[in-house]
Amino acid sequence: MSSYFTSNITVANRAIGGRSSRSFIEQGRLAAIHQVIKAGDYLFVQFGHNDATVSNPERYTSPADYKEYLRNDYIRATRARGATPVVVTPVSRRSYNATTGKFNVSFPAYVDAAKAVAQEEGAPLVDLSAASRAYLDGIGVEASKGIFLWLTAGQYPNFPDGVQDNTHFQERGAVEMARLVARAVAGLGLPLSGEVVPGAR
Template structure:
């Protein structure tokens, strides 16, 4: 489950969350497939566009979705940010959420650091609003440790879940519990933004 599926639970009843996320897309392929256009067709003044990519962009072995850090930055700026702004909406960039990747001391590493850096560059250059989900998720994972983090990510025993009869060890995707925790971190990040959305976090 993705964190977007749990986000509405952290906002008040006057807030509508339209989750357009779909697995396996990069900042580039999401645009090329017309998925951003579908959002821009309906977004308008008073709306927010939350954008978080990086995982699939970094997959150099997959030419359909690989997007270099420089191109990732360009897509964020020229397509997502510009598209939302042109329609009176407010873009909010999120750094890539952390994977379950830690050192020998159990401290979690920064996931996709080149892509994290590009979001920071855009903040510096444009003043765009940002939620540092990379730092927030890493701090949360550090606080619970690598073993407890298995309950956040898709670590399942055989027979535990029908979709994975043989079990699974996946350090990228979330169980429902993990998606909920990441949505909480996103909402906490939204709550401290100098924007009206902050007043709608529960």
């Protein structure tokens, strides 16, 4: 992400796998951010994948509760510290219509909730759901394997038997998603928008 912004910007990635909007709070991770965040900073908030895991009670957060966590804990509490929250809709999974080859909206209830709370609170919104889906539609179903963690046996030491993962990204995919976020930020009209490098636009 930092490579898509000028050297004036420092990116502190506090994301961690397997957390939902609720468990990130319950584990004290948001509080740790709020202890150091300051006026002029930005907090990019993207949850939804783990919130939707109904089978895991430690993660699962209903769309209605997710919306209120975003509102109260991420948007309002961040603003109270003088920083700017930016709501990011859930990124697409490798899920597509086999007939049309077009990618499906992943976690639609969470996408809708994120959009709604951003509008209600007047918070900047990066619609990564739409941007990532448009990108995947553009490269196609087969090429999308090179974005997600689809590996053959022996291709990568951590996956000696190969893997077919339609949720997590290879490095190339992560870089492309970061570029999409930066490009969206360039159009938000924020002070940060002017710090996006031309290569991301």
